[in-house]
Amino acid sequence: MRIVFLGPPGAGKGTQAETISREKKLPHISSGNLLREAVETDTETGRKAREYIEKGLLVPDQIVVDIIKDRIVKDDCKDGFILDGFPRTVSQAKVLDEMLKQLGNKLDLVFYFSVSEESVILRLSGRRICSSCGANYHIKFVPSSKDGICDKCGGKLYQRADDKLETVSERLRVYHDQTEDLVEYYKKNGILKEIIADANIKVITKNIFDAIKCTQKNRPLIGYGVV
Numbered sequence: 304m305r306i307v308f309l310g311p312p313g314a315g316k317g318t319q320a321e322t323i324s325r326e327k328k329l330p331h332i333s334s335g336n337l338l339r340e341a342v343e344t345d346t347e348t349g350r351k352a353r354e355y356i357e358k359g360l361l362v363p364d365q366i367v368v369d370i371i372k373d374r375i376v377k378d379d380c381k382d383g384f385i386l387d388g389f390p391r392t393v394s395q396a397k398v399l400d401e402m403l404k405q406l407g408n409k410l411d412l413v414f415y416f417s418v419s420e421e422s423v424i425l426r427l428s429g430r431r432i433c434s435s436c437g438a439n440y441h442i443k444f445v446p447s448s449k450d451g452i453c454d455k456c457g458g459k460l461y462q463r464a465d466d467k468l469e470t471v472s473e474r475l476r477v478y479h480d481q482t483e484d485l486v487e488y489y490k491k492n493g494i495l496k497e498i499i500a501d502a503n504i505k506v507i508t509k510n511i512f513d514a515i516k517c518t519q520k521n522r523p524l525i526g527y528g529v530v
């Protein structure tokens with residue numbers, strides 16, 4: 304299955320993508336992670352992307368599109384993938400449609416994580432990432448057993464630079480300005496499922512699994528949490 308996770312910053316896309324990717328054996332492709340890796344390894348792409356990420360702005364389409372193009376043609380993507388954070392503009396969506404068409408494929412599902420702005424701010428201000436393995440925590444909702452230390456590898460936890468309140472406000476503004484139109488775009492394509500993301504992590508996971516199952520069996524989805 305070829306799935307997109309769409310939604311505002313901090314909606315929980317990465318958290319859900321980790322679980323669904325593991326269970327469904329689909330690679331989790333996060334445009335944000337790919338860009339941050341490029342920044343950390345100081346590649347040419349990383350140097351170009353850094354200032355946009357730090358300001359909470361979208362990295363220019365051509366840079367992101369090239370990264371995604373290179374990734375989705377890899378062998379592990381032949382049976383599908385979960386795209387998290389890409390596309391983020393209607394023009395990126397159109398490029399993705401074209402890329403998949405050339406590969407003889409198409410998107411099966413787009414999950415739109417709808418969440419309140421209060422939740423986004425609470426989630427992003429408390430998010431902590433492991434500097435060593437990249438595991439994702441939250442000081443209140445997904446705490447590590449030892450303060451500031453990763454349970455999985457003992458690495459140090461840090462706060463993403465773009466999770467500071469001023470940058471979060473900018474990221475939200477950019478989301479409303481440039482990404483929200485994708486909801487209509489995919490609704491018109493008939494592949495959009497809205498996930499009520501103001502809920503418990505496990506409840507959201509179950510709702511996503513149910514929606515995937517119904518889509519695979521071509522059955523209508525009747526239940527709470529998915530619209």
Ligand code: AP5
Pocket residue numbers: 310311312313314315316317318319334335336338355356357359360361362363364367387388389390391395426427429430431439440441442444445465474500501502503504507
């Ligand atoms: P990116 O890394 O994609 O950031 P984002 O989309 O803003 O999303 P986040 O990673 O902030 O949030 P999330 O929804 O994954 O939430 P998470 O699961 O971590 O992009 C960063 C930057 O890169 C962009 O600003 C841009 O500059 C650039 N970029 C990336 N893609 C681009 C593109 N396509 N085009 C151009 N530029 C691009 O959860 C957040 C926290 O909440 C965690 O602590 C988690 O533990 C907790 N949590 C999760 N779910 C719940 C829940 N249900 N209840 C309580 N807590 C929860």
